[in-house]
Amino acid sequence: xxxxxxxxxxxxxxxxxxxxxxxRDFGGVMAVAGADFDLNEGAITGLIGxxxxxxxxxxxxxxxxxxxxxxxxxxxxxxxTAQPPHLIAHRGIVRTFQMSSEFGKLTVLENLLVAVPGxxxxxxxxxxxxxRFWEKEEAALVSQARVLLxxxxxxxxxxxxxxxxxxxxxxxxxxxxxLMAKPKLLLLDEPLAGVNPSLAQEIxxxxxxxxxxxxxxxxxxxxxxxVERICDPVIVxxxxxxxxxxxxxxxxxxxxxxxxxxxG
Amino acid sequence: xxFVGPAIGFGLVTASILALAAVGFTMQxxxxxxxxxxxxxxxxxxxxxxxxxxxKGLSIWEAMAVAAVFGAVLSxxxxxxxxxPFIRRGTRLFGMVIVTVAVGLxxxxxxxxxxxxxxxxxxLAQESSYSVGPLILTTSQIVIMGIAVxxxxxxxxxxxxxxxGMAMRATATDTTLARSCGIRTERIVDAAWLISGAMCGxxxxxxxxxxxxxxxxxxxxFLVVIVAAAILGGVGQPxxxxxxxxxxxxxxxxxxxxxxxxxxxxxxFVILVVVLLLRPQGILADITSQREVVx
Amino acid sequence: xSTAMQFYVSTLLVYTGVWLLGAWGLNLQFGTAGLLSFAxxxxxxxxxxTAAVLALGPQTDNGGFQHYIGGYDLPFPLPLLGAIxxxxxxxxxxxxxxxxxxxxxxxxxxxxxxSIIATNVATNEPRLFNGATGIALVPKPLASWLxxxxxxxxxxxxxxxxxxxxxxxxxxxxxTHSPLGRAMRAMRDNEYxxxxxxxxxxxxxxxxxxIGGALGAASGAILVLFIGTWAPSSWFYPETFVFLAAxxxxxxxxxxxxxxxxxxxxxxxxxxxxxxxxIGHPGLIDALQWIAIGFLFLIFLWFRPQGILPERKHRxxxxxxxxxxxxxxxxxxxxxxKVKGQAT
Numbered sequence: 001x002x003x004x005x006x007x008x009x010x011x012x013x014x015x016x017x018x019x020x021x022x023x024r025d026f027g028g029v030m031a032v033a034g035a036d037f038d039l040n041e042g043a044i045t046g047l048i049g050x051x052x053x054x055x056x057x058x059x060x061x062x063x064x065x066x067x068x069x070x071x072x073x074x075x076x077x078x079x080x081t082a083q084p085p086h087l088i089a090h091r092g093i094v095r096t097f098q099m100s101s102e103f104g105k106l107t108v109l110e111n112l113l114v115a116v117p118g119x120x121x122x123x124x125x126x127x128x129x130x131x132r133f134w135e136k137e138e139a140a141l142v143s144q145a146r147v148l149l150x151x152x153x154x155x156x157x158x159x160x161x162x163x164x165x166x167x168x169x170x171x172x173x174x175x176x177x178x179l180m181a182k183p184k185l186l187l188l189d190e191p192l193a194g195v196n197p198s199l200a201q202e203i204x205x206x207x208x209x210x211x212x213x214x215x216x217x218x219x220x221x222x223x224x225x226x227v228e229r230i231c232d233p234v235i236v237x238x239x240x241x242x243x244x245x246x247x248x249x250x251x252x253x254x255x256x257x258x259x260x261x262x263x264g
Numbered sequence: 265x266x267f268v269g270p271a272i273g274f275g276l277v278t279a280s281i282l283a284l285a286a287v288g289f290t291m292q293x294x295x296x297x298x299x300x301x302x303x304x305x306x307x308x309x310x311x312x313x314x315x316x317x318x319x320k321g322l323s324i325w326e327a328m329a330v331a332a333v334f335g336a337v338l339s340x341x342x343x344x345x346x347x348x349p350f351i352r353r354g355t356r357l358f359g360m361v362i363v364t365v366a367v368g369l370x371x372x373x374x375x376x377x378x379x380x381x382x383x384x385x386x387x388l389a390q391e392s393s394y395s396v397g398p399l400i401l402t403t404s405q406i407v408i409m410g411i412a413v414x415x416x417x418x419x420x421x422x423x424x425x426x427x428x429g430m431a432m433r434a435t436a437t438d439t440t441l442a443r444s445c446g447i448r449t450e451r452i453v454d455a456a457w458l459i460s461g462a463m464c465g466x467x468x469x470x471x472x473x474x475x476x477x478x479x480x481x482x483x484x485x486f487l488v489v490i491v492a493a494a495i496l497g498g499v500g501q502p503x504x505x506x507x508x509x510x511x512x513x514x515x516x517x518x519x520x521x522x523x524x525x526x527x528x529x530x531x532x533f534v535i536l537v538v539v540l541l542l543r544p545q546g547i548l549a550d551i552t553s554q555r556e557v558v559x
Numbered sequence: 560x561s562t563a564m565q566f567y568v569s570t571l572l573v574y575t576g577v578w579l580l581g582a583w584g585l586n587l588q589f590g591t592a593g594l595l596s597f598a599x600x601x602x603x604x605x606x607x608x609t610a611a612v613l614a615l616g617p618q619t620d621n622g623g624f625q626h627y628i629g630g631y632d633l634p635f636p637l638p639l640l641g642a643i644x645x646x647x648x649x650x651x652x653x654x655x656x657x658x659x660x661x662x663x664x665x666x667x668x669x670x671x672x673x674s675i676i677a678t679n680v681a682t683n684e685p686r687l688f689n690g691a692t693g694i695a696l697v698p699k700p701l702a703s704w705l706x707x708x709x710x711x712x713x714x715x716x717x718x719x720x721x722x723x724x725x726x727x728x729x730x731x732x733x734x735t736h737s738p739l740g741r742a743m744r745a746m747r748d749n750e751y752x753x754x755x756x757x758x759x760x761x762x763x764x765x766x767x768x769x770i771g772g773a774l775g776a777a778s779g780a781i782l783v784l785f786i787g788t789w790a791p792s793s794w795f796y797p798e799t800f801v802f803l804a805a806x807x808x809x810x811x812x813x814x815x816x817x818x819x820x821x822x823x824x825x826x827x828x829x830x831x832x833x834x835x836x837x838i839g840h841p842g843l844i845d846a847l848q849w850i851a852i853g854f855l856f857l858i859f860l861w862f863r864p865q866g867i868l869p870e871r872k873h874r875x876x877x878x879x880x881x882x883x884x885x886x887x888x889x890x891x892x893x894x895x896x897k898v899k900g901q902a903t
Contacts, residue, residue, distance in 0.1 A: 063755055089757035097755075103748040106741065110873055113738070114745045117757040121738035124766060128733050131881065138738065139879030146879075159874055181756050299664040301671075346857070355860070358595050358663040362807075363860060365800060370853035373846040380840045488672055495665075526683040533676045537656070540669045544661055 014077070016041040016185060016216050017062070022071035024057055031057040032068070033240030039185070044207060044217045046231030046248070048224065053237040055220045056098060059189050062218075063095040064088040075185070090117060092184030096191060100170040102177070104163025108154060111162050111173055112145040113138070115180040141180075148176045152206065168199045175203065179210070186210075188219040192226055204230050269398030271521035272514065277405045279513025280412035281470045285486070286493035286505040287419055288463025292339075294436035294500025295456035298347055298360050302368035304487030306342075306461065307468030308480060309371055310335035312379060314469045318386050327386075328411075328469045335465025336458045342367060343457045368484070375480040383477040408470045415463065419502055428455060436500045489516070489529060492536035498546030507547060511535075562710055569713035571830065576720035577782045578805065578821040583731050583814065584774025585802045590811040590870075591735055592767035593747025595663060597799055598653060598670040599775055601677045604794040605649045606642040606776025607783040608681075608688050611697045613638040614784065621696055625689045635700030639723075639780045646776020650768035674796040682791045693790020700784050720781060727774055728814060734770065735812070736873070736881065743767055797849070801825050804852050808859050809866050816868030824852065 015038035024032045032054040039045050047055050060066040062073055064085040073081045080088055103111050119141070120126045121134030131138075149155045152172050157165065162173055171191065178186055188207075192200045200223070208230050211217065221227050227234060228248045236243045236257050244257050251257050289303050310331040317327035350363050391402040401409075423429035434442040435452045443449045471486060472478045493512045497504025512532050520528035539546065560568070581603055588596040612629030620630070633641070656669055682691045700719075702712060734740050746753040746760050754760050783789045801824060809820020828848045835844065859866065874882045874892060882890075 065751065065755070085751070085754040086757050086759050089755055095755050097752065101749050101752040103745045103752065105748050105870070106744060107873060109875060110741055111745075114741050114753075114758075115756045119738045122742050122758075124734075124739065127737035127739035128730070130733055131737070134738060135880055138881065142875050142879030159872065161872070177756070299668060301668075350861070356663065358667050359860065361595075361664045361667045362803070362856060366853040366856035366860075368853075369797065369800070369849050369856075373849040373853070377839075377843055377846040377850065381842045488675055491668060491672075524683070527679075530676060530679050530683075533672050533679070536672050537669060537676070540661060540665060541656065544665060 015039055016076055017218075018072075018074040019058075019062070020072045020074075022058065022061055022068045022073070024054075024061060024066060024068045030240050032061070035071070035237070035240070035242050037235050037242050037245060039216065039218055040233075041216050042211065042214050043233070044211050044219055044231050046227040046234035047218060047220045047237065048222070048227055048234060049237035049243070052239075054240040055237055056189060058237070059095065059187050059218070059220055062088075063093065063187055089181065092182065093187065094178045094181040094183035094185070095187035096174045096178050096189055098189045098193060100167065100174060102162040102165070102170050102173050104161065106162055107159050108149070108162055108165070108173055109142070109145055109158045111177050112148065112180045113141055115177040116141055117181060145176075145180060148179060152176055168195050171195055171199075171203070175206070184216065186215060186217045188217060188221075190220055190222065192221060192223050200226060268518065268521065270400050271518050273396075273399035273401050273405070275514035275517035276399070277401070277408060277474060277513075278517055279510045280409045281467055281474060282489060282493050282513050283412050283506050283509035284415055284463055284470060285467035285490045286497070286509045287416065287502045288460040288467060289490050290494040290497070290499055290505040291419075291432070291436075291463075291502055292456050292460035293494065294502075295432055296343070296347075296453055297357075297439075298351075298364065299357070299491075301361060301364045301487065302342070302371060303464060303490065304484040305368040305371035305375075306335055306338055306464050307471065307486070308375060308483035309338060309468075310465035311468035311472040311478065311483060312375055312384075312480075313465075314472070315384055315386065324386055324388060324469075324473065325407075328466055331465035331469045332462040333465070335463075335468065336461035339457045339461025339464065340454060343453070372480055372484055379480060381479065383479055384472075385477045386473060388473065404473055408473065411466065411470065415466065416506055419459075419463075422459075423502065428452075432456060485529065488536065489532040492532045492539070495536060495544070495546055496539050501546065504546055565710050566713060569710075569717050571826065572717045573713075573720050573781070573785050574829075575821060575826055576717075576724050577778050577785075578802070578825045579724055579818060580727050580781065581775050581778035582802050582805045582809075582817045582821050583727055584771040584778065585799075586771075586806050586812060586817055587731060587734070587774070588767050588771035589803070590806060591740055591747065592743040592764060592771075593750075594764060594767060594771075595667040596653075596670060596768070596771065597667050597796070598674040598677070599771075599802060600794045600796065600798040601653070601674050602646050602649060602772040602775030603779035603782075603798075604677065604681070604789075605772075606646045606779030607789045607793075608694070608779075609645040609776070610638040610642040610780035611694045611783050611789055612688070613641045614697055614700070615694070625692075625694060625696075626686050627688050627694055628686070634704075635784075638700070638784065639777065642776045642780035643773045646779075647769040647773040649776075650772035651765065653772070654765045654768040671796060674799065678791045678795055688789075691791055693788060693792070694783075695788040697783055697787045697789070699787065716785060723777060723781060727777065730770065731774075731814065739763075739766075741873075800856075801852065804856060807864070807866055808855060810868035810870070811866055812870035813866065813868045816866050819867055824855070828852070 017039040019035055019037050022032050022035045035054070035058055049055055057066065061068050064083050064087070067082045071081070072079060075091055075093060078091070080091060080093070103114065106114065119134070120137050126134055146155070146158070149158055154169065154172060154176070157169065162170065165173065175191060191203060195203065204226055207217065211230070219231060232247055233245055234248050234251055235245050236251060244251055244254055285307065289300070292300060313334040314327035314331040317330040318324060322330065346363065346367060347360070350360060355363065388404065391404060393400050393402050394406070423433060431442070431447045431452050432455065434445065434447055435449050439449055468483055471483060475482060489512060493508035494505050496511060497506070497508030512535060516528050516531040519531045584602065585596060585599045588594045588599065612627050613631055613633045615627070615630050616632040617630040618625055618627055653670070653673065656673060661669065681688055684690065688694055699712070705712065705715065707715070742753065742758050743763050746758060746763050750760055804824045805820035806817055808824060809818065810816020828851065832844050832848065838844070871884065874887065876882055
C-alpha cells in the first residue's frame with residue numbers, strides 16, 4: 001500500500017480518541033471511577049447516564065479543564081492527558097459548554113471569528129503591523145462565518161451582541177463557534193438543554209449533516225429521543241464508570257442499563 | 265529577649281481587636297458573599313461616634329455600646345440602600361468591590377471633611393500596668409481582651425445554640441438550599457449585617473483605644489490586616505477568623521519587635537498575599553461550603 | 560495670551576497627557592482584557608521612580624541629602640525609555656499574582672494589597688527612593704541643552720507629551736481593533752471558553768499587563784520629568800481609582816470617551832477647585848473631591864455603567880472588512896448600542 005493509503009486506512013480503523021482508566025474524585029466523592037472507552041472517527045457517540053454519573057466531569061477532563069487523578073487519554077495517537085485547555089484545543093478537540101458561554105460583549109460575528117485558531121492578527125507583532133497585514137485573512141474568515149450564519153439562519157443577528165440573544169440563539173452561537181474552531185473532535189455538553197423542541201430538531205438536523213460530512217462528535221445528552229435519533233454508538237455511564245456500550249436499540253434491552261437509570 | 269514578653273502582650277491585644285473585627289467581617293462575607301472593603305471605614309465612623317459620645321460625658325464603655333449600635337445601623341442601612349439594589353440588578357463580584365470601595369471613600373472623606381485631618385483621642389486617664397507573667401498590660405488592654413473573649417463566646421453561643429445561628433450557618437453554606445428550606449434569607453442577611461456591624465463598631469472603638477490617638481484613616485489601614493485574618497482562617501468561618509486573628513496578631517507584633525516596628529502591617533499583608541496564592545480557601549476551609557474561591 | 564495664562568494652560572495640557580496615558584494603559588488591562596488591575600498606580604510609580612533615578616546624578620549630588628538607588632545622570636530620552644521598559648517588566652510579577660485562578664473579588668483584593676505593600680516598602684526603606692520624603696530635583700529633560708526660557712520650554716514639553724500620546728494611541732488602537740484585541744475581549748467575557756478555543760490566556764494576560772504597564776510607567780515618567788519630584792504620597796492605592804473613575808465615567812474601551820473622562824474627573828476636579836479660596840481646614844477640598852468621586856462611581860455604575868461614550872461595536876462591510884468610525888458615520892450606522900442588562 002502507498003503511504004497515503006496506509007495512513008488513511010490507519011486513520012479510519014483506529015479510534016480517534018482512547019480513554020483509559022480515568023479516575024477523578026472531588027474531596028472524597030468519586031466522580032469518575034475508572035472510565036474506559038474509544039471514540040470512532042466520523043460518528044456521533046452519545047454519552048448518557050443518570051445525574052451524577054460523571055459524564056460532564058469526563059468531558060471536562062478530556063477538554064483539559066480538570067486533571068484526572070490517574071488514567072490516560074490518547075487523541076490520534078498522541079497523549080493529551082492533563083494538558084491545559086488551550087493546547088487541547090490546538091490539537092482540534094473543541095467543546096461546547098452546558099451553560100451558555102458565549103462572549104456576551106462581542107457581536108455574534110465576532111464570537112465566530114474569535115473561535116478560529118492561529119490567526120495572524122492575534123499575535124502582538126501581527127496586531128502591530130496593522131490591518132493591512134491581517135485583513136485578508138480576516139475577510140476570508142468573515143465569509144466562512146457568514147456562510148455558517150446563513151446555514152443556521154442567524155444572518156440577521158450578525159451584529160447583535162451575543163449577550164442580548166435568546167437562550168436558543170445563544171445555543172446556536174455556541175455550536176457555530178465550535179465549528180469555526182475547525183474541530184477534529186467536537187465535544188457537545190448537553191447541547192439541547194433548555195432548548196425548545198422544534199429548535200432541538202433543527203440542531204439535530206445540523207449535527208447529523210455535519211456527521212455526514214465527516215465530523216466526529218461526542219454528545220452528552222439527557223434527551224434520549226435525541227440520542228436515539230442521531231447517536232451511534234451510545235455509551236452509558238453510571239456512578240463514574242462505563243456501564244455499557246452499543247447501539248441505542250441494544251442498550252435499551254440491557255437490564256443493567258435500565259437498572260442504572262432507576263437506581264443510579 | 266526581654267522584649268518578647270511585652271511583644272506577646274501586644275500581640276494578644278492586637279489579636280483581640282483583630283478577632284472582633286475579623287469575625288464580624290467574615291460572618292457578613294459568609295452570609296452575603298460580598299467582599300466589603302468599606303468595613304474599615306464603618307469601624308472608623310463608629311469610633312468617631314463613640315468620640316462624640318465621650319464628648320457628651322459618657323464613659324468609654326458606654327460609648328462603646330453607642331458605637332456598636334451605630335455600626336449595626338450604618339451597616340444595615342448601607343446594605344439595604346446600596347448593596348442589595350446593585351446585586352439585584354446583576355452586578356458581578358468585582359463590580360461590588362468597586363461599589364464598596366466607593367462607599368468607603370465617601371464615608372472616610374465625610375469624616376475627614378467634618379472632623380478635620382487632626383489626631384483625636386478618647387483622652388482616657390493614665391493607667392497603671394500590671395504584670396501578668398511575662399506580659400505587661402494596662403487595664404484597658406485587659407478589658408479589651410475580656411470584651412473580645414466575651415464577644416467570641418456570644419457569637420459561638422448564637423451560632424451553635426440559636427435558630428438564628430443555625431439559619432446563618434445554613435445560608436452561609438448554601439444560600440439557595442437554605443431558601444428552599446424555608447429560611448427567610450433576606451432576614452438572615454439583615455441580621456448578619458447588624459451583628460457584623462455591631463462587632464465592627466466595638467472593634468473600631470477598641471482599635472482607637474489601643475492606638476491612643478487616631479485619625480479618619482487609622483481604621484482603613486487596619487482593614488487589610490482584618491481581611492488577612494479572615495481569609496487566613498477561611499472566609500465565612502468565624503472560628504477560623506479567631507484563629508487567623510491570633511496568628512496574625514502574634515506574628516506581626518513579634519516580628520515587629522525583632523525586625524522593624526514600621527513593617528508590622530507588612531507582615532500581615534504578605535501573609536494575605538501568600539494565602540491567596542497558595543491556599544485561598546484558608547486554614548479551616550469547608551469542602552461543603554458553596555464559597556467558591558477558585559474561579 | 561499672558562505669560563501666566565500660557566504657563567497655566569501648558570501645565571494643564573501636560574497633566575492631561577499624563578492622565579490620558581495612564582488611563583489608556585489601565586483601560587487596556589481592565590476594559591479590554593478584563594483584568595482587575597487595582598495595583599495600577601504602582602506602574603505609574605515604577606515609571607516615575609525609574610525615570611527619576613535614571614535622570615538624576617549620583618545621590619551625593621546636591622549635598623547628598625537624598626538617598627536613592629541608581630543615579631546615572633542619563634540624558635533624555637533614556638530615562639523615559641528606561642521607565643517604559645521597567646514598567647513592562649514589572650508587569651510580569653504582577654501578572655503572576657493575578658494569574659492564580661482566584662474569584663474576581665479576591666484577585667482585586669490581592670492586587671490592592673500589593674499596591675499597599677509597595678507604598679509601605681517605599682516609605683519604610685529610605686535607601687530605595689528616599690522614603691516618605693521622596694525624590695526631588697529631578698532635572699528637566701534637555702533643559703540646559705535647549706537653553707530656552709521657561710514658557711518656551713513648557714510648550715516644547717507639551718509637544719513632547721503630544722508625541723508620546725500619539726504613539727500610545729497608535730499602539731492601543733492597533734491592539735484593540737485587531738484580532739488580538741478581540742481575543743483579549745473574549746478572555747474578558749469568558750476566560751474558560753476562550754481557553755477552550757485555543758486562546759493562550761496566560762500570554763494574553765501578561766501582554767495586556769505589560770503594555771498597560773508600559774503606558775502607566777510612561778505616564779509616571781512624563782510626570783516626574785516635568786514636576787521634578789515624586790513621593791509615596793503621590794501614589795497611595797486610592798489613586799488607581801481616579802484612573803478607574805475616568806475610564807468608567809468617560810467610557811470603557813473608548814479612547815475618546817476616556818479622554819472625556821480624564822477631562823472630567825482628574826483634570827476637572829483639580830481645576831474647578833483651583834480658584835476657590837482655601838475654605839475650611841486643609842484637606843477639606845480634597846476630602847470633598849473624594850466624596851464626589853465616590854458618588855460619581857455609584858451614580859455611573861448604577862445609571863450608565865458603559866460610561867459617557869460607550870465601546871464601539873465592531874461591524875464588518877459586505878467584503879469582510881472591519882469598518883472604521885469614519886465609515887460607520889458615512890454609512891449612517893449607529894456607532895454603538897447597549898448590551899442588555901450590562902452592569903460591571
